Amino acid sequence: MAWDTFATVAETRRALEQKQVSAVELATHYLDRAEALNPTLNTFITIDREKTLAEARLADQQRAAGSAAPLLGVPIAHKDIYLIDGWRTTCGSRMLENFVAPYTATVIEYMRAAGVVTLGKLNMDEFAMGSSNENSYFGSVKNPWDFSRVPGGSSGGSAAAVAAGLAPGSTGTDTGGSIRQPAMFCNLTGLKPTYGICSRYGIVAFASSLDQAGPFAQTAEDCALLLNAMAGFDPHDATSLDRPREDYTRALSAPVTGGKPLAGVRIGLPREFFDDGVAPGVTRAVLAAIEVYRSLGATTVDISLPNVKYAVPAYYVVAPAEASSNLSRFDGARYGHRAEQYDDLLDMYKKSRAEGFGAEVKRRILIGTYVLSHGYYDAYYLQAGKLRRLIAEDFKRAYEVCDVVMGPTAPEGAYPLGSASDDPVKMYLGDIFTVSANLTGQPALSHPCGLDEHGQAVGLQIIGNYLDEARMLNVAHQFQQATAWHRRHPAL
Ligand code: GLN
Numbered sequence: 054m055a056w057d058t059f060a061t062v063a064e065t066r067r068a069l070e071q072k073q074v075s076a077v078e079l080a081t082h083y084l085d086r087a088e089a090l091n092p093t094l095n096t097f098i099t100i101d102r103e104k105t106l107a108e109a110r111l112a113d114q115q116r117a118a119g120s121a122a123p124l125l126g127v128p129i130a131h132k133d134i135y136l137i138d139g140w141r142t143t144c145g146s147r148m149l150e151n152f153v154a155p156y157t158a159t160v161i162e163y164m165r166a167a168g169v170v171t172l173g174k175l176n177m178d179e180f181a182m183g184s185s186n187e188n189s190y191f192g193s194v195k196n197p198w199d200f201s202r203v204p205g206g207s208s209g210g211s212a213a214a215v216a217a218g219l220a221p222g223s224t225g226t227d228t229g230g231s232i233r234q235p236a237m238f239c240n241l242t243g244l245k246p247t248y249g250i251c252s253r254y255g256i257v258a259f260a261s262s263l264d265q266a267g268p269f270a271q272t273a274e275d276c277a278l279l280l281n282a283m284a285g286f287d288p289h290d291a292t293s294l295d296r297p298r299e300d301y302t303r304a305l306s307a308p309v310t311g312g313k314p315l316a317g318v319r320i321g322l323p324r325e326f327f328d329d330g331v332a333p334g335v336t337r338a339v340l341a342a343i344e345v346y347r348s349l350g351a352t353t354v355d356i357s358l359p360n361v362k363y364a365v366p367a368y369y370v371v372a373p374a375e376a377s378s379n380l381s382r383f384d385g386a387r388y389g390h391r392a393e394q395y396d397d398l399l400d401m402y403k404k405s406r407a408e409g410f411g412a413e414v415k416r417r418i419l420i421g422t423y424v425l426s427h428g429y430y431d432a433y434y435l436q437a438g439k440l441r442r443l444i445a446e447d448f449k450r451a452y453e454v455c456d457v458v459m460g461p462t463a464p465e466g467a468y469p470l471g472s473a474s475d476d477p478v479k480m481y482l483g484d485i486f487t488v489s490a491n492l493t494g495q496p497a498l499s500h501p502c503g504l505d506e507h508g509q510a511v512g513l514q515i516i517g518n519y520l521d522e523a524r525m526l527n528v529a530h531q532f533q534q535a536t537a538w539h540r541r542h543p544a545l
Pocket of ligand 1: 181182183184206207226227228229230231232259372484
């Protein structure tokens, strides 16, 4: 079977529907390719041929029996933060190196109900903490475009898998940019939905008020198809939005009125996203893309988000605070790694956590415990909460004059492995454009829009108002109808 390994989710689905290919053939193709390339890219933590092929066989049987599930037989790989019953789920940590999930995350259940076949579990920064995928206990993921560069993090495996043609689509999670930033570094489209759209149940918790599940794919259309499968109310998640399901592809096929496809769309360009902290090649590519948007009928308006300068400091108080609390469950007794030698209970906790967690995770636990401690809570955590509200108010004002906000996804493109890994603050500053959407809960996506001065992919970020995913996906889709940046593939 000759299969185009860079087929989109939409194309894969069509080929399955038209019986040009079977789910088993597809699963076999991608498993073979993953096994061949994993020694180079280190994208997967777990590949389990038997489990994947069993799911694929079931999908083929269901099709033969007349099922028309929307993604029946489409193989998708998942970030190793999603619990899947019977699958090892490591979260990129030694702490969970041998943990086999006893139940399945709701997002995965919903995807399975839509017919998705699980292709395996993808490498990631330990407990999703990082921006370069250099914090994984299982080693760094390589950027498929240039093996000497980072793929971005924390969902680096999710981005590298799709970019390398090891899967038509993948899942990630985004707490401060971990879908959008690796999507940029690997030349993909990635979406962080509105907080509460996708259930957090069965996803290992990092910072619960910020964590969101979302898709990676080559196109905005594919992200819409995947989000259709992932989203939905879940009574197991207290912050899940109880609302009817929607079709995120609906705007993509809406008839164009008035000639230009984006006529009437107002794009806000925040002054703060175009300052000199951004690599010139990144700014250049984003501004060129804004011109394309103008040619598609959109108008632009200059705006200001004065409080986004506090987003990184606020994020690096809130995220570690919540992480320190969430990670207290890893004590060597209930979950995960336990030290072999210890004197007493306290010593067992200490040694198990000292051995099980890596340096960045320990750093976050220390920061988080500090900012939550008596005497500092008011000075840090409470202040960060206030900043969150101020940032949300900035965006609220912006949406009085624009429909979507655009800017670069990250201040620079994929950088060489090792170049920032010993400087946590430098790494944190790379999150400057992404963390606001997590602090406020707004949806945001990144799509390919050009190359920087080092030939690395540049991502354009679209931030939208709450629950405005359908419009944002259509905006990106129209850009992709007019350009070819998203169709570039590495020679692999
Ligand atoms: N880079 C950010 C961090 O390290 C975001 C990570 C994420 O979104 N999971 O916290």
